[in-house]
Amino acid sequence: MLHYLLRRLxxxxxxxxxxxxxxxxxxxxxxxDPASYMLxxxxxxxxxxxxxxxxxxxxxxxARYLEWITGLVQGDFGQSYxxxxxxxxxxxxxxWISLPLALYALFLxxxxxxxxxxxxxxxxxxxxxxxxxxxxxxxxxxxxFWFALLLVMLFxxxxxxxxAGGFAGWEGGLLAGLKSLTLPAISLALPQAAILTRVMxxxxxxxxxxxxxxxxxxxxxxxxxxxxxHALRNAMIPVxxxxxxxxxxxxxxxxxxxxxxFLPGLGRLIFQSIAQRDLIVVESVVMLLVFAxxxxxxxxxxxxxxxxPRLRQKRR
Amino acid sequence: xxxxxxxxRLDNVALSIHQTPILQDISLQLQAGQTLxxxxxxxxxxxxxxxxxxxxxxxxxxxxxxxxxxxxxxxQMKEADLCELRGSDIGMIFQEPMxxxxxxxxxxxxxxxxxxxxxxxxxxxxQALTLRxxxxxxxxxAQFPLNRYPHELSGGQRQRVVIAIAIACQPRLLIADEPxxxxxxTTQAGIxxxxxxxxxxxxxxxxxxxxxxxxxxxxxxxxxxxxxxxxVEQGDLGTVFGRPEHAYTRMLFEAxxxxxxxxxxxxxxxxxxxxxxxxxxxxxxxxxxGRRTGLFSHAPAFRAVNRVSFEIRRGxxxxxxxxxxxxxxxxxxxxxxxxxxxxxxxxxxSEEVSAARVVSRKARRQMQVVFQDPYGSxxxxxxxxxxxxxxxxxxxxxxxxxxxxxxxxxxxxxxGLTADDGDKFIHEFSGGQRQRxxxxxxxxxxxxxxxxxxxxxxxxxxxxxxxxQLLDTLAREQGLAYLFISHDLSVVQRVSDRVLVMQRGKxVEQGDxxxxxxxxxxxxxxxxxxxxxxxRIPPA
Numbered sequence: 001m002l003h004y005l006l007r008r009l010x011x012x013x014x015x016x017x018x019x020x021x022x023x024x025x026x027x028x029x030x031x032x033d034p035a036s037y038m039l040x041x042x043x044x045x046x047x048x049x050x051x052x053x054x055x056x057x058x059x060x061x062x063a064r065y066l067e068w069i070t071g072l073v074q075g076d077f078g079q080s081y082x083x084x085x086x087x088x089x090x091x092x093x094x095x096w097i098s099l100p101l102a103l104y105a106l107f108l109x110x111x112x113x114x115x116x117x118x119x120x121x122x123x124x125x126x127x128x129x130x131x132x133x134x135x136x137x138x139x140x141x142x143x144x145f146w147f148a149l150l151l152v153m154l155f156x157x158x159x160x161x162x163x164a165g166g167f168a169g170w171e172g173g174l175l176a177g178l179k180s181l182t183l184p185a186i187s188l189a190l191p192q193a194a195i196l197t198r199v200m201x202x203x204x205x206x207x208x209x210x211x212x213x214x215x216x217x218x219x220x221x222x223x224x225x226x227x228x229x230h231a232l233r234n235a236m237i238p239v240x241x242x243x244x245x246x247x248x249x250x251x252x253x254x255x256x257x258x259x260x261x262f263l264p265g266l267g268r269l270i271f272q273s274i275a276q277r278d279l280i281v282v283e284s285v286v287m288l289l290v291f292a293x294x295x296x297x298x299x300x301x302x303x304x305x306x307x308x309p310r311l312r313q314k315r316r
Numbered sequence: 317x318x319x320x321x322x323x324x325r326l327d328n329v330a331l332s333i334h335q336t337p338i339l340q341d342i343s344l345q346l347q348a349g350q351t352l353x354x355x356x357x358x359x360x361x362x363x364x365x366x367x368x369x370x371x372x373x374x375x376x377x378x379x380x381x382x383x384x385x386x387x388x389x390x391x392q393m394k395e396a397d398l399c400e401l402r403g404s405d406i407g408m409i410f411q412e413p414m415x416x417x418x419x420x421x422x423x424x425x426x427x428x429x430x431x432x433x434x435x436x437x438x439x440x441x442x443q444a445l446t447l448r449x450x451x452x453x454x455x456x457x458a459q460f461p462l463n464r465y466p467h468e469l470s471g472g473q474r475q476r477v478v479i480a481i482a483i484a485c486q487p488r489l490l491i492a493d494e495p496x497x498x499x500x501x502t503t504q505a506g507i508x509x510x511x512x513x514x515x516x517x518x519x520x521x522x523x524x525x526x527x528x529x530x531x532x533x534x535x536x537x538x539x540x541x542x543x544x545x546x547x548v549e550q551g552d553l554g555t556v557f558g559r560p561e562h563a564y565t566r567m568l569f570e571a572x573x574x575x576x577x578x579x580x581x582x583x584x585x586x587x588x589x590x591x592x593x594x595x596x597x598x599x600x601x602x603x604x605x606g607r608r609t610g611l612f613s614h615a616p617a618f619r620a621v622n623r624v625s626f627e628i629r630r631g632x633x634x635x636x637x638x639x640x641x642x643x644x645x646x647x648x649x650x651x652x653x654x655x656x657x658x659x660x661x662x663x664x665x666s667e668e669v670s671a672a673r674v675v676s677r678k679a680r681r682q683m684q685v686v687f688q689d690p691y692g693s694x695x696x697x698x699x700x701x702x703x704x705x706x707x708x709x710x711x712x713x714x715x716x717x718x719x720x721x722x723x724x725x726x727x728x729x730x731x732g733l734t735a736d737d738g739d740k741f742i743h744e745f746s747g748g749q750r751q752r753x754x755x756x757x758x759x760x761x762x763x764x765x766x767x768x769x770x771x772x773x774x775x776x777x778x779x780x781x782x783x784x785q786l787l788d789t790l791a792r793e794q795g796l797a798y799l800f801i802s803h804d805l806s807v808v809q810r811v812s813d814r815v816l817v818m819q820r821g822k823x824v825e826q827g828d829x830x831x832x833x834x835x836x837x838x839x840x841x842x843x844x845x846x847x848x849x850x851x852r853i854p855p856a
Contacts, residue, residue, distance in 0.1 A: 211415035219430040220403030
C-alpha cells in the first residue's frame with residue numbers, strides 16, 4: 001500500500017511540474033500586452049515600458065517562470081496587474097465560496113444519485129426504472145442556468161425562503177453561508193446527479209449479472225442484501241471516476257451559475273482576469289485548478305485502492 | 317423424516333422463460349446421503365434444473381409442477397423462508413471458480429457471511445467456524461489466511477472456497493453444477509475427492525451436474541440423462557451406463573472418447589518417421605519480464621517456455637498436453653511469431669522463421685491456427701465468406717474475386733458446410749459449426765500445419781466427435797500436420813500420433829501416443845494419467 005501511495009505521489013508531482021510549464025507557456029503566447037492594455041490605447045511608449053519593468057514583464061521567460069514557480073511553492077502568487085493586490089488574497093477570498101459550493105453540490109448530487117441509481121437498477125425495466133431514466137434524461141438535457149432561474153422564481157421570488165443572489169459571507173455563521181449557497185448548489189448538482197445516476201445504474205446492472213452475485217444469492221442473501229453487500233462496492237469504480245471529474249468541473253466550471261446568483265467565485269475571477277489581461281491572476285488560478293484536479297485524481301486513485309484489493313496489493 | 321421419503325423430489329416440473337419452454341416434465345428424486353448425476357449436453361436444461369431447485373430463476377421464468385425438499389414444496393415458500401433455506405440446508409457450487417467469488421471481499425468474509433447469515437454466532441465463533449470450514453476443504457489457515465482475496469488464489473483453490481461457502485452451514489443437499497469443468501485434471505481429481513469425502517463425513521446428498529460421463533461414473537449412485545429440457549433416461553448408474561436404452565445416451569457414450577474410435581494413422585508409424593520434417597523447434601526460450609520492484613529494478617523474468625525442442629513431420633499429428641500455466645499458450649504464440657524469443661530457433665520447412673523480426677508471408681501461409689472460443693474469435697459484423705477469405709491477404713498474389721469465392725465455397729464444403737453458408741453471419745451458426753468455419757478459415761491458404769489451441773474444449777461431446785472426425789479426414793485428404801494443444805488427455809490420445817507432455821515450461825516427456833499412454837516414463841505424465849477420470853461401470 002505504501003508503495004502504491006509513493007508511486008501515485010511521485011506521478012502527482014511530475015504532473016504538476018509539467019502542467020505548470022504548459023500553463024506558463026500557453027499564457028505567455030496569448031496575444032495582448034497587459035501593460036499597454038492597462039494604460040489604454042494612447043499611452044506613451046516609455047510609460048508602457050516603465051510599467052512593464054515595474055510588473056517584471058521585461059525579464060526573460062525562463063526567469064519569470066522560475067520566479068513565478070518559486071513564489072507559488074511559497075504561497076506567494078504575485079501581485080495582480082489590474083488591482084495591485086496580492087493574487088493569493090484574491091484567490092483565497094474566492095476559494096472560500098467556490099470550494100464550499102463545489103463540495104455542497106457534490107454532496108447533493110451524490111445524495112440524489114446513489115439512491116436513485118440503486119433504486120433504478122434493482123427495479124430494472126419496471127416503472128421505477130423508467131421514471132428514473134426519464135428524469136435523468138431531463139436533468140442532462142436542460143441547462144443548469146435555466147434550472148437556476150426556475151429555482152430563484154420559486155424559492156426566492158414566490159416563497160421568499162432564500163435570497164435571489166449574493167453571498168452572505170461566513171461571518172454570519174455556517175447556516176447563513178450554506179443558505180445562500182443552497183440554490184446555486186442545487187442548480188449545479190441536478191445535471192451532475194442525472195449523469196451520476198445513470199453511471200451508477202448501468203455499473204450496477206453490469207455487476208448484477210456477474211457470477212458472484214449468484215453465489216451471494218445461493219448463500220441465502222436476499223436480492224436487496226446481495227445488492228448492497230456485494231454489488232455496490234464492485235460497481236463503485238466507474239462511479240468514483242465520474243465523481244472525480246465532476247468535482248474538478250464544479251470548482252471552476254460554475255461561471256454561469258456564479259453569474260446567475262451574483263456569487264464572487266473563482267469562475268468569475270478567471271473570467272474577469274482574462275478580459276483584463278491580468279495574466280498573473282489567470283496563471284495562478286489555472287495552476288490552482290490544475291492542482292485541484294490532480295489532487296482529486298490522487299484521492300480518487302486512493303479510493304480505487306480502498307474499494308478494490310486487486311489494485312492495492314503487489315502481485316505475488 | 318422416514319427413510320423412504322426422498323430428501324429432494326421433483327414432480328412434473330416444467331419451466332418456461334418468457335413463454336419459451338426450457339424444461340418439460342422433469343421428475344426425479346434424491347435420497348439423503350446419495351449422489352445423483354445429471355448429465356447432458358449444453359442447452360439440455362441441467363443448470364436450469366439446479367436453479368429451479370434453488371428457486372433462483374431468471375426474470376420472466378414460470379415454473380409448474382412441484383419441487384419438494386424435505387417434504388416441503390419450495391415453489392410455495394415465501395422468499396424470506398427460501399433465503400433461510402439457501403446456503404443453510406441447500407448449498408450450491410458453480411462451474412466458474414474464477415468469477416464465482418466477489419473480487420473485493422476476502423475469502424474469510426465470504427465464508428463467514430454465509431455462517432453469520434444462518435447461525436446465531438458471535439463474530440469470534442463465526443471466525444472459528446470459518447477457519448475450520450476452510451481447513452476442511454484443504455485450505456490451511458497457515459497458508460491461506462482469512463484476509464486473502466480471491467485474486468491471490470488459483471482456480472482450484474477458489475473452487476475450494478466456493479465449496480467452503482456451500483458446506484459451511486452443513487447443508488443436507490449440495491448441488492454441484494459442473495464443479496470441475498473449468499479445472500485441470502489433477503485439480504479436478506482433488507476437488508472430486510474432496511466432494512466425496514465431505515459426502516461421506518456429513519451424509520449429505522449430492523446433485524452432481526456434469527457433461528463428463530467419466531466424472532459421473534466415479535461419483536454417482538443414480539443417473540439422470542437430459543436432452544433438450546427433458547429427461548430421456550434415468551436409473552441407477554450400473555443400469556444406465558451398463559445398458560443404455562435410449563439412443564441419445566448411447567450416442568453420448570460413443571461420442572465421449574470412452575468407446576475409443578481408433579484414429580486412422582495418416583501414414584503407418586514407420587513411414588511417418590521418414591516423412592520430411594515440417595516444423596523444427598530447437599532450444600526455444602520465452603520469458604515475460606518481471607514485475608517492476610523499484611525505479612530501475614525488476615524482479616527476475618518469468619521463463620514460460622524453457623529450452624523446448626521438438627519437431628513435427630509432414631502429415632503428422634502431434635499432441636501437446638499440460639496443465640494451465642505450463643507454457644502451452646506461450647509456446648503457441650511464439651510459434652506464430654506473436655512473441656519475441658529469448659533464445660532458440662524455429663524452422664518451418666527448412667526456413668528459419670525466428671531469425672526475422674517479422675514472420676514471412678510464406679511462413680504465415682504454411683502455419684494457421686484455430687482457437688478455443690468459437691464465439692469470440694469472429695467479427696460478428698462480417699459475413700462468413702469475408703471471415704474465411706481474410707487469410708488470403710498473406711498470399712504473395714491475393715486471388716481475384718471469382719477465385720476467392722471459389723476457394724471459399726471449396727473450403728466450406730470440405731468442412732461439411734455448404735457454399736451458401738458464406739452469405740450468412742456468424743451468429744446464425746452453432747458452436748460446432750463455428751469451429752468448422754474457423755477450420756475453413758485456416759484451410760483457405762492451404763497450410764501444411766494447423767495449430768489447434770484447445771480447439772474442441774468448448775464443444776459438447778457429440779459435436780466434438782464430429783469435429784475430430786473432420787480433422788482426421790482433412791489430415792488424410794490434404795496431408796495436413798497438426799499441433800493439437802489440449803488439457804484433455806482423452807482427446808489428445810484420440811487424435812495424435814505423437815504426444816509432448818509439458819510441465820512448468822519444459823517438455824518432460826515425448827513419444828508415440830500409444831507408448832506414452834501405455835507406459836508413461838515421467839512421474840508427471842503418470843500423475844496426469846492417474847488424475848484423468850476413467851469410466852467405471854459398476855454391475856447393475
